[in-house]
Amino acid sequence: MSTVTLYGRPGCHLCEEALEALQRVRSRTPFTLEQVNIETDDTLHKRYLERIPVIYVDGEHLFDYEVDEHALQQRLVYRGGR
Structure with missing residues (x-):
């Protein structure tokens, strides 16, 4: 199972x-x-x-500022199929 890491801080609306x-x-x-x-x-x-x-997935940097949900989903499915 992949690990997604979200770096942020409290009170950050983009982080929420x-x-x-x-x-x-x-x-x-x-x-x-x-x-x-x-x-x-x-x-x-x-x-x-x-x-x-x-946002990082399994230690690899993927996104700053916002999450591209489709790209993340594709990445997780691809990783999971390996």
């Missing part, structure tokens, strides 16, 4: 929208979801603050 999109995709194609609050780590905060939300 990304989480909702991830949950919609997850209802069709299961994956493990990890949420990382960039405010708890100075390095992550510096790296991602200007581009959150940032």
